[in-house]
Amino acid sequence: MQHRKLYAGLGGMVLAGTVAVAGIQASSATESEKPAAAPSRVHLQADLDSLNDSGASGHVHAEFKGRKADVRINARGLAKNLPHAQHLHFGADARNECPSVYDDANNDLRLNVAEGVPAYGPILKSLTTSGDTSPKSGLAVDRFPTTPKGVEKYERVVNFAPGAVLRAIKSGKGVVVIHGVDHNGNGEYDFDGAGASELDPGLPAEATDPALCGVLR
Ligand SMILES: [Cu+2]
Numbered sequence: 578m579q580h581r582k583l584y585a586g587l588g589g590m591v592l593a594g595t596v597a598v599a600g601i602q603a604s605s606a607t608e609s610e611k612p613a614a615a616p617s618r619v620h621l622q623a624d625l626d627s628l629n630d631s632g633a634s635g636h637v638h639a640e641f642k643g644r645k646a647d648v649r650i651n652a653r654g655l656a657k658n659l660p661h662a663q664h665l666h667f668g669a670d671a672r673n674e675c676p677s678v679y680d681d682a683n684n685d686l687r688l689n690v691a692e693g694v695p696a697y698g699p700i701l702k703s704l705t706t707s708g709d710t711s712p713k714s715g716l717a718v719d720r721f722p723t724t725p726k727g728v729e730k731y732e733r734v735v736n737f738a739p740g741a742v743l744r745a746i747k748s749g750k751g752v753v754v755i756h757g758v759d760h761n762g763n764g765e766y767d768f769d770g771a772g773a774s775e776l777d778p779g780l781p782a783e784a785t786d787p788a789l790c791g792v793l794r
Contacts, residue, residue, distance in 0.1 A: 616643030619747045623791030625652060626675065628688055629758045631788035635729070637753050639793055641746075644739050648704060650731040655788060656759035657727045659766060660718040662785065663755040665735075665793075667742060668698020673750040675790035690756065690785045691775045697752035697790065701742065702735055704753075710735050716777060718784070729755075746793065755789040 618641065625635035635652030648665075655661055667673070676688050676696035683692075703714035706722060710733075714720060722729045737743045745751070760770035760783055771782040 618642050621747070621749070621751075621793040623753055623793045625650075625753065625755065625789040625791040627654075628676065628693075628787045628790050629760070631655070631758050633727070633755070633789050635755070635789050635791075637791060637793065639751075644737045644743055646735050646737065648731070648733055648735055650704070650729060650753070650755075652724075652729040652755060652789060653727055655724045655727045655729060655755065656757055656766075656783075657764070658723060658725055659757055659759065660721045660723050660784075661729065661755050661757040661788065662716060662718065662721050663704040663731075663753070664700040664712075664715060665702040665704060665746070666697040666699065666752045666754055667701040667746060667750060668694070669742075669745070671698030671752075672696050673698065673745075673752060674792055675752060675754075676787070687760070687771055687782075688787060689771075689775055689782060690787065693754070693787055693790075697754055701746070701751070702737075704731065704733065704735070706731070706733070716780065716785070749792065749794040751793040753789075753791050753793060754787050756785050756787050758783055758786040758788045760786070 621639045623637040627633050633654035638649045640647040674696050676693040680692045680696055681688055700712040700715045702710050705714050705720040707720055722731050766781045766783040768781045774780040774782045774785040776785050
C-alpha cells in the first residue's frame with residue numbers, strides 16, 4: 578500500500594521528475610569527463626645505468642592502468658647465463674634515487690645491496706618471470722631472468738595495492754634495480770668475487786650486488 582501511494586505520488590510529479598532526470602544526466606556527463614571515471618593511465622620509463630662497473634645498460638617502460646602495470650625491461654651487458662634478481666624498490670624514507678659512490682659506506686669500492694637502501698629503499702615488487710611478485714620472492718633465483726649473451730628481454734603485468742605507495746610510484750619515486758655482478762669475471766657467482774651477501778650469508782655477494790639502476794619517471 579505504501580509503495581502504491583508513493584508510486585502514485587511520483588506519477589503525479591511528472592514535471593518535477595523530468596527535471597530531476599535531466600539533473601542526473603547532466604551530472605553523469607560531468608562524471609564521465611573526469612579522468613577518475615576510467616582507470617588512470619600513466620606511462621613511466623627509466624634509463625638503467627651501470628653500477629659496480631657492471632658495464633651493463635638498459636631501459637624500462639612501465640604502463641600503468643589503474644593499479645596494474647605492464648613492465649617491460651630491455652637490458653644488455655649483464656653477466657652472462659646467470660640469474661639476475663630484479664626489483665622495483667621504494668621506501669617512504671628513501672631518497673628514491675639510484676645510489677652513487679657516496680653510498681659506499683665502507684669504502685670498499687663496491688656498492689652492496691644494503692649500501693643502496695638509503696637511496697632506493699627496500700623491495701616493493703620482485704620482478705619475477707612467474708608466480709609471486711611480492712618482496713618475499715626477492716631472492717627467488719629460479720624465477721628471475723637468466724641472460725644468455727648478457728641480454729635480457731622481460732615483460733610482465735604486475736598488480737599493485739591501491740593507495741599512497743602506488744601514487745608515489747606513479748609520481749616518479751620507484752627505482753628499478755637489476756642485481757648480479759660477476760666481479761672477478763669467472764662466469765659464475767662465487768664467494769671469491771666479493772664474499773657473502775649481506776642479505777643471505779648462503780649467497781655470494783656477486784648474486785645480490787646491484788648491476789643496473791634507474792628511477793621510473
Ligand atoms: Cu633489488
